[in-house]
Amino acid sequence: MTVVAFAEKNKAAAQIASILGDGEVDKISVEGLPAYEFKWKGEEWLVMGLSGHIMNYDFPEKYNKWSEVDPGTLLGVDPEKFVTRKEYEAAIKNLAKRADKIILACDYDREGENIGFEAKTLAEEVTNVPVSRARFSALSPKEVRKAFESPVDPDHNLAMAAEARQILDLKMGAAFTRFVTLSVREKARTKDVLSIGPCQTPTCGFVYEREKAIRAFEAKDFWKITAIFAAKGGEFEGTHRAGNIHDKEKAAEIFKRLKGAKEGLVVKKTVKEAKTSPPNPLNTTEFLKRASKFLGISPEVALETAEQLYLAGFTSYPRTETNKYADDFDFKSLVFDFARQKEYKPFAESILSAPIVPKNGEKDAHDHPPIHPIRAAARGEVSSAVNIPQAAEVYDLISRHFLANLMPAAVFEKTHLHLKVQEEPFDSSGTVLKDAGWLEAYPFENKKDKLLPFVEEKEKVDVKKLSNTKSKTSPPKKLTEAELLTLMDKHGIGTKATAPTHIETNKKRGYFETKGKTVSILDTGFTLMEGLSLSVPILVRPDIRSKIEALIQEVEDGKKEFEAALDEGTVLIKEMYAQLEANKKELTSNIAGTIKDEAALEDKKNYIGSCKACGHVLRIVQTDSGRFVGCTGYPDCRNSFPLPKTGALTVLRSKECKKEGAAVLKVGNKYNWAVGIGPCFKCELEKECYPPETVGPCPECDGSMFLISFKDNRFLGCTKRCGYTHSVPKTGKLTLLDKACESCGWKLFRLKEEKGEGEGNESPEEDICINRRCTEGIKYWKKVGPRNENRAQQKRVSAEPSAGPGEKSTARSAERQATGRVSKAASAAGGRKESK
C-alpha cells in the first residue's frame, strides 16, 4: 500500500514527513523535485510539496493584444486555466501512478483547498484512486498525526469559491486596467500601466480618503489655561476644567479672573484603581501591526518571518483571523515548556502557580488558532534555525504575547486632584503602576508613570505660574502602514497573506509612497481615485471586494452554484465598466494632466513652478518659432509668459521674485529675468530679491560694505552710499566666506589666485581679512604690497596706506559712477554669488 500526499510547499512536506516518519525519512527526487519517502503504520508514504498554486487563469492568446481588443470584450470571454509549473505537473502524475491512495495536505484554508484540487485534477488524469484531505492548522506532531490518522473528504465548494474569485478578479482587473491605461494614453504620453484591482484600488482608496480629509481640514484656534502649582512635595501642573476653550473672549475672561492668584486649594483628592487587561491573542493583522509598531518591521518582512518560524516548527500557522484560543487548547504543557527556558521562566512559573485563564478575543473564524509559539526556544536557537535577522525578535514577540495572554491584568493607581484658584476649578492627575501583571512579560508597551507629588486634601498650594496658551487644532494625521492594514482587515481587503502585497502594488504603480511608517498619496493616485470616485464610486470603497467576497462565500457555503456566482459577478463588473466608459473624459483628463505635470517636474532644466491660473506645471517651452513659458494644462489653460529671445536660460531655484512670486531665470551671464515680469534690472524690487552680500560695517557711517565688481575693476562700496570705498585684491577669484575675522568682524574672503607661471606647488588658495583698519588686514596688505591693488586706487593707496581723506574724495566719484550701473548691472557683473 502506497500513500501519496501533496503539501502546499516543500518545507511543509519535509516537516510532515519528519513527524510521521519519526526521523526515518529518505529524501528522493521526482522529476527533479524533492519528495520524502518513509513508512508509517505499515504503509509506504511519499510526500511532495507543491509551490503554492501551480495553475493560473488567463485570457486566450488572441485577446492579449491591448491595441486590438476593446477591453470591454474581455468581460464576455471565459479565461482559461493552464499549468504554470510544468515540472510539478510531471511530478504529480509520476507519484499518482504509484499511489493506492492520495491525500491532499495543503494549508487548511480556501486557497489551500484549491491548490490541493489543482494536484487532484492533474492526478486524476492518470489514476482513479481515492483522494482525501488531511486538515491541520499547525505543523506540530500532535496536529499532523491527528490530521493524517483521520483524513476527511476534499471540500469541493471551498475549492470552487477560490476558483470563482480567480476568474472574477482577472476579468475585472484586466478590463479596467486596460481601459484606464489606454484612455489616459490617448491624452498623455506614458509607458506606465495604470492598474485597477478589487484589492489594490480600495487600498489606495483608504489613503486617498485620508488625504482628502487632511486637505479639507481647517485649523481652529483654541486656548488652554494651565497652572504650575508648588506643594511641599514638589511641583505639578494643573489644567483649568474648561479644557480646550474655543472662544478667545471666554479664555481671556477666565484668565482675567485668575489674575494675581498666589494660592490654590486642593478641594478634593480621589485615588482609584484602574485595570488594563492583556491584549487579545494574535491574529495576522494584529501581529503585523504590532511587528510594525513595536519592532519597526514592515508587514511583508514580518509575514515572511512568521512563515519561516512556522515552517521551522517554532510558531503556529501565521495566517489566521481567529483571536480566540480553542477551549481544549493545552496551555499547561506549553507553559511548562517555557518554564524551562531562562528568559521566560519567571512569567511561566507565575502562570503555573494559579489556574490558567486565557485572555480571548471575539473572532473565531474556525481557520487556525491565534498565532502562538509551538515550543519554547532560546533566541540563539531561533536565529540559527531561521535565517532572517528579525526571526528571534519576532519569535520573542509571539511568545511574550502568548504568555501575556495568560497573565493577570495590570493595575494602575490613578490620582485625581480637584483644585480651586480664586474660585476657578483646576484638575491635575497622575498614574502609578501598582501591579505590572502581564506588562511584566510584555516590555513593548511602555506605560510610563505620571507622577504627582504627595498632596493632601484641603492642602493649600502655591501658584507658581499661570498661562493662557493659544494652540491650533491639528489636522488628521497621515495613515500609518499599520492603520492601513487595520482598515484593509476591517473591510476584508485581501487575505492576511496578501495585504502587504497590495500595499506594495500601489507603491509600484506610483499611487502612494511610504515614508517611515506613514503612507502618503501621490498625484497620480490622487487623481485616479478622484476620477474613479466620480465615475464608479464603489471601486474606491471597500464595497467592491465585499460584493465579490459575498458571492464567493455563498459558493463556499454551498448556497450558490459556481456558475451562478460567476454570472452574477460578471454582471456586476459589466455595470461598473459601463459607468467607467460613460465617464471616460472626466476620469482621464485629470490623470493625464498629472502625468504631464510629473514629466514636466522631472525635466528639471525647464521646470519653472506651478501655474497660478490652474495649478498645473509651468515650464519653458522651446518651439521652432522661439521660446516661452507655458502651462502643462494647455489647451484648457492658456497661461503663458514671454522670454528673452537670446541667451542660455538657467532656472534660479534659490531666487524668488518678490514682486510676483514667480521663478527667476538667469539669462546667459548677463542679467536675470523674472518670469511674467521681465528683466530684473527694470524692477524696483531688484535689491530685495538680490540683497548685496555685505562684508562688514562701514567704518564711516552706519551702512555696510559690499563688493562691487566690474569687468576690469572691483572694490568695496557702502550700502548707504556715504562715499567710503575700500580696495580688494586686484586679481584672483574672490569668494565671500561665512567666517568673520576674529580681530575686526569683517567677513573673510577666500582668494584663489589664477595659476601664475612657475609658482610650483604653492597653495593657490587662502582665506584673508582685507580690512585696512584691522591688524589682520594690515598684515595682508603689507604682504602683497601696493602692486596688487586696483589701478584706479593705486595712487591713493601708495600715498596713504591706511584709509584717509584722500581716499574718501576720490572714491566718491568712483562710487557715484558705479552706483548708477550697480543697481542695474551688479548682478550681471559677477559680484554676487548665484546658485544654480
Added chain:
DNA sequence: GCAAGGTC
C-alpha cells in the same frame, strides 16, 4: 503589459 492568490 492586466488581478489576486499561493510560494521561492
